[in-house]
Amino acid sequence: MGGVRRRLLALAVLVGLAGAVHGLHERARTMRAAFPEDEDLLYLPPPEHLAWMSLGYREALADLIWVRALVFAGTHLTDDEIVWTDRYTEAITYLAPRFHRPYLWGGISAIYVGGKAVDRSMVERAIRIYRMGLAQFPESHELLYRLGMLLLHQVPITPGYTPEEIAEAKAEGARLIRKAAAFGADPLVRQYAASLIDDYAGRQLAIQFLRSQILEAEDEHLREMLRAKLAEIGGSEALDEVERLRRAFVAERDRAMPYVPEALWAIIRPDEGPFGPEATVATSSDSGR
Known part of the structure; x- marks a missing residue:
């Protein structure tokens, strides 16, 4: 008799607990329905908390947050929420600083996602993200170019910058684009970089940059454009010198590894030799003639 009573009591307790759980579940659903649909996407703990929450799997957690960031930017981003791109980027790159893509995404999203007019705070946020990326990837032509x-182009048209700040930004922008070209950007970027030479580089720096690009360029159209630019600012002697160096460069490649593309040979060849961008180009002004 006592055993039956205990079983009935246990059953009654289970039924009561089930009813309580159901009631709590319904209450939780009601409370969640009152939240904005993107509340779970917007909430993100501070990066230092995420580090210990990852239990050592920092890169895996960074991947999960990266997926959330893409969903957030693609479906929930409004004018008032654009600051959250910065928080997502900070969290991801804190957990996995060698994750390259979020720096590119963060810099673009900080300005151009959403319909808000671009202001100085947005530009500064994007600049900071790109500089964070370049601290990890100093030779990334994608980060350098962006x-x-x-x-070079957004700062001058954004309200709030002084003429001095604009001039400084444009000069640095041109230097970064030339650097992107030197680190393997596509031919269009290299062509654009060459067009910036006159305004933002000294004559000798311009000659050295153009010469290094001619030596490595495999596209004949690009090479002709670079030759014309070099002849324009360096004269025929500078062009003759670079043509001589290019012939020597190709001959060296043909002797050592004729099956290797010229662009690859420029990277893997021994450092010794006259073909690096640091070599001096002889000009009439340099020789005193």
């Missing part, structure tokens, strides 16, 4: 374009 930051260069931002400084």
Whole structure:
């Protein structure tokens, strides 16, 4: 008799607990329905908290947050929420600083996602993200080019910058775009970089940059454009010198590894030799003639 009573009591307790759980579940659903649909996407703990929450799997957690960031930017971003791109980028790159893509995404999203008019705070946020990326990837032509374009073209048309700041930003932007070209950007970027030479580089720096690009360029159309630019600012002697160096460069490649493309040979060849951008180009002004 006592055993039956205990079983009935246990059953009654289970039924009561089930009813309580159901009631709490319904209450939780009601409370959640009152939240904005993107509340779970907007909430993100501070990066230092995420580090220990990852239990050592920092890169895995960074991947999950990266997916959330893409969903957030693609479906929930409004004018008032654009600051959250910065928080997502900070969290991801804190957990996985060698994750390259979020720096590119963060810099673009900080300005151009959403319909809000671009202001100085947005530009500065994008600049900071790109500089964070370049601290990890100093030779990334993608980061160099995007930051260069931002400084060269967006800063001058954004309210709040002084003429001195604009001039400084444009000069740095041109330098970064030339650097992007030197680190393997596509031919269009290299062509654009060459067009910036006159305004933002000294004559010798311009000659050295153009010469290094001619030596490595495999596209004949690009090479002709670079030759014309070099002849324009350096004269025929500078062009003759670079043609001599290019012939020597190709001959060296043909002797050592004729099956290797010229662009690859420029990277893997021994450092010794006259073909690096640091070599001096002889000009009439340099020789005193």
